[in-house]
Amino acid sequence: MTIDWNQFTPLSALLGGLLIGLAVTLMLLFKGRIAGISGIVGGLLQRPQNGDLAWRATFILGLLLAPVLYGLFAPLPGSRIEADTVSLVLAGLLVGFGTRLGSGCTSGHGVCGISRLSPRSLVATATFMLTGFTTVFAIRHLFA
């Protein structure tokens, strides 16, 4: 293993992580809920009950407008999407189906679940990290 020290950004990563933790904290204290993004988006695809639609939609609106707000104060950091269209579609389908089948993603299981030491979320996070590492290894080092 070679650590790429030039790309390692511990301070901004920690600061961003604290902001995510703050969002999780506010969601829990004010709404009594888990800030799990796949669950919040997926809930819109079921028939949302009264009053359920609005908070999910406004949460998503906040996520969508975050880069716009950031852009008012500083240039947005670059985001590089290397995958081609076919890979993006395949990846999107897998992430969408998988997170709903597994009841959570990086936020619901990875952050909220581990924060509350949930055994289910520990297993889920270990599983998606493992298949994530394996997939990147296969794409970059086995079949490249």
Next chain:
Amino acid sequence: MNILISFAVGLIFGLGLIVSGMSDPAKVLAFLDLAGRWDPSLMMVMAGAIGLGFFAFRFGRLRKTSLLGRPMQIPTLRNIDKRLVAGSALFGIGWGIAGICPGPALVLVGSGASKGVIFTLALIAGMSLFELTLKQHRQ
């Protein structure tokens, strides 16, 4: 109030994803590439988020209702089943292909990245496919 809080939480979450580097798929893939030039930054993101979240849930568990008077809805499931593991495994494969998970996908849409829009449309299609199979399974 309810809606305002949700909006603010989404906004803060999104800013966290941008500041942390999570909304840069190449950086996420560099974290997942253990055998390449490894970027451990994502460990720090998790440390920050879980570090705060740990105390939030310890405090939250003591309460019966939220500050807005809602019942606390912290998950209570404890069983580790095939569905949890299979779903998480599929999610990880998709995450490893593109380096994008659901939160960053929405941030990429908001920043106007056309590839982010393609991914997000496929993500919604995948979620809808799940709802359909679930419905058929129940019938």
